[in-house]
Amino acid sequence: MTDFFRVSNLTKNFGGVVAISDVSLVVREHEILGIIGPNGAGKSTLLNIVAGFYPQTAGTVELKGERLDGLQSFERAHRRIARTFQRPMVFPNLTAQQCVASAQIGKRMPAMREALFLRRHVASDKRQRMANAAAILTRVGLLERIDALASNLSHGDQMLLQLAVAVSNEPELLLLDEPASGLNPTELEKLRVVIQGFNEEGVTIMMVEHRMELVMSLCHRIVVLNKGEQIAEGTCTEIQNNPHVIEAYLGTRKTGCA
Ligand SMILES: Nc1ncnc2c1ncn2[C@@H]1O[C@H](COP(=O)(O)OP(=O)(O)O)[C@@H](O)[C@H]1O
Numbered sequence: 001m002t003d004f005f006r007v008s009n010l011t012k013n014f015g016g017v018v019a020i021s022d023v024s025l026v027v028r029e030h031e032i033l034g035i036i037g038p039n040g041a042g043k044s045t046l047l048n049i050v051a052g053f054y055p056q057t058a059g060t061v062e063l064k065g066e067r068l069d070g071l072q073s074f075e076r077a078h079r080r081i082a083r084t085f086q087r088p089m090v091f092p093n094l095t096a097q098q099c100v101a102s103a104q105i106g107k108r109m110p111a112m113r114e115a116l117f118l119r120r121h122v123a124s125d126k127r128q129r130m131a132n133a134a135a136i137l138t139r140v141g142l143l144e145r146i147d148a149l150a151s152n153l154s155h156g157d158q159m160l161l162q163l164a165v166a167v168s169n170e171p172e173l174l175l176l177d178e179p180a181s182g183l184n185p186t187e188l189e190k191l192r193v194v195i196q197g198f199n200e201e202g203v204t205i206m207m208v209e210h211r212m213e214l215v216m217s218l219c220h221r222i223v224v225l226n227k228g229e230q231i232a233e234g235t236c237t238e239i240q241n242n243p244h245v246i247e248a249y250l251g252t253r254k255t256g257c258a
C-alpha cells in the first residue's frame with residue numbers, strides 16, 4: 001500500500017549550514033504527525049520544502065505516490081497541500097472574510113460561450129466565495145470578527161484567520177508551523193478543538209509545535225528533529241520516555257497523552 005505522504009532521505013543545505021540531514025518520515029492518511037525539537041532543528045525548513053518554498057538539496061517528497069520535486073508552491077496547493085506560517089501571514093487591509101474568500105482557488109473558468117454572462121458569473125462566484133468564507137470562519141470561531149480588518153485582529157485571532165485561509169481549499173495535507181505560538185490557554189484550547197475537528201473530517205496534518213500540551217493531546221505520532229537530524233519517532237509515551245529526546249529537548253517533565 002502507498003503511504004499517503006513520504007519524505008525520503010531529505011537533506012537541505014543553506015550554503016555551509018545543514019538545516020536538514022537525511023530525514024525520512026511517513027505521514028499516514030488521516031493522521032496528525034507532530035514535529036518537535038529545539039530552535040534551529042530544521043522544522044520550518046522541512047515544512048517549507050514540502051510546501052515548495054524552496055527545493056531540497058537531496059532526497060524526495062511524495063504525496064500519494066507522486067513525486068512533488070520540481071513542483072511550484074501553487075502546483076502543490078492544487079494538489080491540496082496547504083500551510084500556515086510561524087508568524088501570522090494575513091492581508092492586513094482585507095477583512096477576515098475577504099482574506100478567506102480571496103484565498104479560494106477558482107473552481108473553474110467560465111467557458112467561452114459563457115463569456116457574455118461573465119459579469120453575472122463573477123458576481124455569483126464572489127457571493128459563493130464570501131458564503132464559503134463565512135462558513136469557514138464560523139468553524140474556527142471567528143464569525144463575530146468576520147468584518148474586522150485582519151490588522152485589527154488580536155494575535156490569537158490572526159493565527160486562527162491564517163488557519164481559516166489554509167483550509168479554504170479543503171486541503172488533504174495541512175502543514176501547521178507553530179499554530180499555538182503566542183496563544184493564551186483559552187485560545188490554545190479553542191485551537192485544539194478546531195484542529196481536531198478538521199482532522200476528524202479527514203484532513204491529514206503535519207504540525208510543528210513547541211506547546212507540548214497541544215502536541216501530546218493531538219498527535220498520533222511524533223518525530224523529533226535536533227540539529228537537522230531525526231533523533232526519534234514514536235507515540236506520545238515513547239517520545240517522552242526516550243533518553244535522547246529528554247536530553248536534547250524535553251527534559252524530564254511529562255505532559256499527559258491523549
Ligand atoms: N532561508 C534560510 N537561509 C539560510 N539559513 C536558513 C534559512 N532557513 C533556515 N536556515 C537555517 O537552517 C537551520 C534550521 O532552521 P529552521 O528550519 O528555521 O529551524 P526551526 O524551525 O526548527 O527552528 C537554522 O540553522 C537556520 O538558521
Ligand SMILES: [Mg+2]
Nearest residue numbers: 043044045086
Ligand atoms: Mg521554525
